[in-house]
Each structure stands twice: as C-alpha cells, then as structure tokens.
Amino acid sequence: MGEELKLFGVWGSPFSRRVELALRLKGIPYDYMEEDLSNKSPSLLKYNPIHKKIPVLLHGGKPVVESLVILEYIEETWEGNHAILPKDPYERAMARFWARFLDDKCMPAMWMSCWTEGDAQQNFMKESKENLSILEGELKGKKFFGGNAIGLVDIAALFIAHWAGVLQEVAGISLVNEEKHPILFKWIEEFISSDIVVECLPARERLLAFFQAKKETMLATKAPAQ
Amino acid sequence: MGEELKLFGVWGSPFSRRVELALRLKGIPYDYMEEDLSNKSPSLLKYNPIHKKIPVLLHGGKPVVESLVILEYIEETWEGNHAILPKDPYERAMARFWARFLDDKCMPAMWMSCWTEGDAQQNFMKESKENLSILEGELKGKKFFGGNAIGLVDIAALFIAHWAGVLQEVAGISLVNEEKHPILFKWIEEFISSDIVVECLPARERLLAFFQAKKETMLATKAPAQ
Numbered sequence: 001m002g003e004e005l006k007l008f009g010v011w012g013s014p015f016s017r018r019v020e021l022a023l024r025l026k027g028i029p030y031d032y033m034e035e036d037l038s039n040k041s042p043s044l045l046k047y048n049p050i051h052k053k054i055p056v057l058l059h060g061g062k063p064v065v066e067s068l069v070i071l072e073y074i075e076e077t078w079e080g081n082h083a084i085l086p087k088d089p090y091e092r093a094m095a096r097f098w099a100r101f102l103d104d105k106c107m108p109a110m111w112m113s114c115w116t117e118g119d120a121q122q123n124f125m126k127e128s129k130e131n132l133s134i135l136e137g138e139l140k141g142k143k144f145f146g147g148n149a150i151g152l153v154d155i156a157a158l159f160i161a162h163w164a165g166v167l168q169e170v171a172g173i174s175l176v177n178e179e180k181h182p183i184l185f186k187w188i189e190e191f192i193s194s195d196i197v198v199e200c201l202p203a204r205e206r207l208l209a210f211f212q213a214k215k216e217t218m219l220a221t222k223a224p225a226q
Numbered sequence: 227m228g229e230e231l232k233l234f235g236v237w238g239s240p241f242s243r244r245v246e247l248a249l250r251l252k253g254i255p256y257d258y259m260e261e262d263l264s265n266k267s268p269s270l271l272k273y274n275p276i277h278k279k280i281p282v283l284l285h286g287g288k289p290v291v292e293s294l295v296i297l298e299y300i301e302e303t304w305e306g307n308h309a310i311l312p313k314d315p316y317e318r319a320m321a322r323f324w325a326r327f328l329d330d331k332c333m334p335a336m337w338m339s340c341w342t343e344g345d346a347q348q349n350f351m352k353e354s355k356e357n358l359s360i361l362e363g364e365l366k367g368k369k370f371f372g373g374n375a376i377g378l379v380d381i382a383a384l385f386i387a388h389w390a391g392v393l394q395e396v397a398g399i400s401l402v403n404e405e406k407h408p409i410l411f412k413w414i415e416e417f418i419s420s421d422i423v424v425e426c427l428p429a430r431e432r433l434l435a436f437f438q439a440k441k442e443t444m445l446a447t448k449a450p451a452q
Contacts, residue, residue, distance in 0.1 A: 050327065050360060062316055069322045076315035089302035090288055096295045101276065134276060 003060030005030040008044055010037060012202050012210055014107075014159040015067040016055035021155050021200040022074045026081035068099055071152055084152045098138060098145060099156040106131045107159055114171035115218040121173075128175050132184060135160070139183045143190065154191060161188045162201050170211045229286030231256040234270055236263060237428050238436055240385040241293040242281035247381050247426040248300045252307035256283075294325055297378055310378045324364060324371060325382040332357045333385055340397035341444040347399075354401050358410060361386070365409045369416065380417060387414045388427050396437045 007023070007030050009016025023030050035044055035054050047056045047063035057064045057073070064073045075084050085092050109131055113124040135157070139145060145153035164176050165188075178185040191197055211218075233249070233256050235242025249256050261270055261280050273282045273289035283290045283299070290299045301310050311318050335357055339350040361383070365371060371379035390402050391414075404411040417423055437444075 059316075064316070064319045064323075066323055066326060069319050069326065072322065073315055073319040076318060089299055090285075090290070092302060093290045093295050093299040096298065097290075097292055100292060100295065105276075 004058070005060075006033060006058040007031070008033045008035050008041075008047070008056040008058070009054050010035050012207055013054060014163050017200050017202070018067045018155050018158055019055045019057055019070050019074070021150075021158060021197060022071050022084055024196050024200060025084065025150060025155075026074065026078045028074070028078055028081070068103065068156065071099075071155060075152075082149070084146070084150070084155060086147075086151070095146070095152045098153040101131075101134075102153070102156045102159070106135070106157075110160075110164055110167070110175060113173060113175060114167045117219065125173060125175065129180070132160075132176060132181050136181045136184050139187055144187065150191070150194070150197070157191075158197075158200075160184070161191050161197075162204075163207070166204060166207045167211060169208060170215055230284070231286075232259060232284040233257070234259045234261050234267075234273070234282040234284070235280050236261050238433055239280060240389050243426050243428070244293045244381050244384055245281045245283055245296050245300070247376075247384060247423060248297050248310060250422050250426060251310065251376060251381075252300065252304045254300070254304055254307070294329065294382065297325075297381060301378075308375070310372070310376070310381060312373075312377070321372070321378045324379040327357075327360075328379070328382045328385070332361070332383075336386075336390055336393070336401060339399060339401060340393045343445065351399060351401065355406070358386075358402060358407050362407045362410050365413055370413065376417070376420070376423070380413075383417075384423075384426075386410070387417050387423075388430075389433070392430060392433045393437060395434060396441055 005023075005028065007016065007019055009019065009032060011034060020030075020032070033041075033043070035041060037054070040052060044054065044056060045052055047058060048054075048065045051065060053065070055065070055067055055070060057070045059073075059077070064070050071084065085095055106128070109124050109127040113121060113128050116124055142148075144150050145157060160176065168175055176184060176188070192201065231249075231254065233242065233245055235245065235258060237260060246256075246258070259267075259269070261267060263280070266278060270280065270282060271278055273284060274280075274291045277291060279291070281291070281293055281296060283296045285299075285303070290296050297310065311321055332354070335350050335353040339347060339354050342350055370376050371383060386402065394401055402410060402414070418427065
C-alpha cells in the first residue's frame with residue numbers, strides 16, 4: 001500500500017496486542033506509539049474523540065478504533081495474506097459470535113473475578129468457569145479456534161492465553177484449570193508457543209509486577225477493564 | 227438459495243426488527259416465529275443455548291444469533307441485493323464502529339434514562355444527549371447514515387427512530403429534540419416514512435401501551451435492556 005500505518009497502544013493491553021498480532025500474522029509493517037493512559041496524547045484524543053481509548057490504527061492518516069473493528073479492517077485491507085476470517089458467510093458469522101462472546105462475557109467476568117471479594121467474587125468466578133467450559137466445548141476437535149490456523153477468535157482470546165494466568169496469580173484464584181479445561185489448556189500452550197504470538201506478548205514478569213502494584217487500588221475501586 | 231429461513235423474534239424488540247428490516251430491504255422471504263420471553267420455546271433454547279435471547283435467524287437449519295452478527299451474515303449471504311454495507315474497507319469499518327456505538331453507548335444510556343429517577347436519571351440523560359449530538363454530527367450532509375440509501379447504521383439505529391419517542395413519552399422526558407437535533411429529527415422522519423421500514427415497525431400505540439404497563443416494574447427493578 002505504501003501508506004503510513006501507525007498503531008497507538010499500551011504495552012500491557014490485550015486489546016492493542018490483538019492488533020499487533022493480526023498485523024504480524026499478515027506480515028504488515030507498522031509503527032507503534034506507546035500511549036500513557038494517565039496522560040493521553042493529543043493524537044489519541046484527536047483520532048478517537050468519542051471513546052478516547054486505545055487501540056487506534058491510523059492508516060494513511062485515517063483512524064480505525066475498537067479492536068474487533070480494527071481486526072476486520074485489517075482482514076479486508078490485506079486479504080491476500082494469512083486469512084483471519086474464513087470465506088464462508090456462516091463460518092464468518094460464527095467467528096464474529098465467538099469474538100463478541102469473549103469481549104462481552106468472558107473478559108468482564110474474568111476481570112471482575114480478580115478484583116472483587118466475597119459473594120460477588122464467587123458469582124463472577126462461577127460465571128467465568130461456565131464461560132470457559134463453553135469455550136472448551138467450542139475448541140473440541142480443533143487445534144485453534146480458527147481451525148488449523150490462528151484466526152479472529154484466537155486473536156480475540158489472547159487475554160485468556162496470557163493475561164488470565166497472570167491475573168489469577170495476582171488474585172490468588174484458579175479459573176483456567178488444566179484438569180477442568182484440558183483442551184483450552186492445550187490450546188494456550190500451542191498458541192503462546194508460536195513465534196509470532198510470543199513477539200506480541202508483554203513479558204509475564206512485567207505484567208505480573210504491574211498488576212501486583214495495582215491490586216490494592218483495583219480491589220478498592222472494582223474498576224472495569226480498560 | 228431455496229433453504230428454509232426462519233426468524234425467532236419478539237414483536238416489540240428493536241433487535242429482531244433490525245433483522246426483519248434487513249431481510250425486507252434485500253427482498254428475502256422468511257418465516258417469523260414470535261417468542262414469549264417469559265416462557266422461551268425449546269427452539270430458542272436449542273438454537274441460542276448460550277445467550278437464550280432473540281433474535282435467532284435459522285438458515286437451512288443453522289442458527290445465527292446476535293443482531294449485528296446476523297445483519298453481517300445477511301449482507302454476505304445475499305450480497306447482490308440492496309447492499310447494507312459499503313464496499314470500501316474503511317467505510318465498512320466506520321459503519322461497524324457506529325453500529326457498535328449505538329449498541330454499546332446510545333441504547334443503554336437512553337434505556338436507563340427512562341427507567342431511573344433523580345441524579346441517576348440526570349446522568350443518563352446527559353450522556354444520552356451527548357450521544358445524540360455525536361450522531362447528529364455523523365449524519366450531517368447525509369440523507370441516511372448509509373449515505374443515499376439505508377445501511378447497517380440506519381438499521382442499527384431503528385431504536386432511536388421509533389422506540390425512543392415512545393419511551394420518552396412513557397418516562398415523561400425529552401431526549402431526541404427537534405430543536406437540538408434537527409438533522410437527526412429529519413432522518414427519523416425520512417427513515418420511518420419509507421414503506422419497507424414502516425412494515426417492520428411495531429404499532430406505536432401497542433408499544434406505548436406495553437411500556438406504560440411495564441413502567442412501575444421497570445422503575446422498581448431498573449432492568450437492563452433485553
């Protein structure tokens with residue numbers, strides 16, 4: 001394309017890491033701009049004036065926001081490279097369904113399981129485990145959610161593959177469990193051992209230190225996910 | 227296609243009405259099955275076991291759920307008919323962004339403005355008015371959100387075109403205001419006077435009676451949107 005491609009993200013965000021993973025799978029070079037969410041840049045506010053959130057993908061001066069919207073944009077703009085969506089309309093609909101299930105159900109319940117206590121925590125943990133069992137069922141018989149290759153749903157599930165383990169350790173709870181979710185567990189091992197995926201993941205120790213330092217504040221405010 | 231096409235919906239739901247509108251715009255015949263949400267049918271539970279919600283579009287025996295996912299499925303399955311998404315990847319991304327803005331921001335704030343009181347209501351009303359001003363800006367210079375023809379965003383905004391006025395009347399508040407949102411107001415008039423759109427709308431009086439009857443319960447429970 002020759003047009004400038006810039007990603008505004010945050011190192012520890014699974015949402016901007018999704019975009020990096022899609023671009024790397026497709027072999028598209030991009031410039032990365034690290035944002036400070038406590039002091040958002042004029043560029044971030046200019047390119048995402050409504051939500052004021054990362055990630056923002058700036059392509060030839062035009063911004064695309066919201067990670068799942070960006071992933072579809074990347075797929076449609078660089079169709080020839082590694083496909084992250086199947087061609088069949090029904091399978092595409094299923095991929096979109098599971099990506100939204102991850103965002104709307106799995107991530108909020110997991111996140112809140114880590115930053116609540118008592119009954120509220122028990123309820124979020126119960127919901128999380130039910131969601132994980134649903135994902136376990138969906139993965140059955142497949143190497144990746146996308147079949148034989150990493151697809152949209154795998155990219156959307158990056159949070160479960162890498163962040164979930166760190167957050168569980170910080171919160172002292174167990175959600176993704178090898179015994180209860182053997183298929184999901186195998187998927188995580190396979191997924192995060194891929195070279196391209198590894199390149200997109202924040203270092204585990206750095207993420208752990210980051211959330212450990214935030215733990216008290218998070219428990220006090222029960223802040224929703226960024 | 228020749229394959230059986232069935233829509234499970236609820237007469238008063240803007241979500242299943244979206245699907246009806248897309249199918250009618252494309253001229254695709256379908257069978258409609260009215261669901262009773264207080265006594266969900268075995269079919270609904272079978273075809274949407276995770277969310278147990280309408281709408282469900284059953285095509286050749288295969289279910290698609292979640293209204294925005296269904297709309298994209300309809301677009302990709304019957305591409306040749308009235309296009310509800312533009313061809314250009316950037317414009318498609320923008321349409322997806324606005325559709326999600328309607329679902330994630332506009333609808334919840336409007337709904338809660340109607341079923342809360344006091345400070346909570348004032349805050350939701352403030353948020354709703356800000357959202358409406360953003361939509362007003364997006365519509366500027368265009369006949370429809372989709373340009374010259376009804377597109378995905380118009381379909382997603384069906385709630386604002388028809389339900390918002392009814393709910394405002396029930397709650398005794400004013401959100402969509404001709405003086406403050408002249409462009410949005412003109413869009414509503416244009417949109418709901420289209421023959422195909424009219425065919426998809428529940429009768430205003432029936433909707434009004436329905437929400438009036440529910441008002442006390444809604445105010446007491448502050449129930450989120452179905």
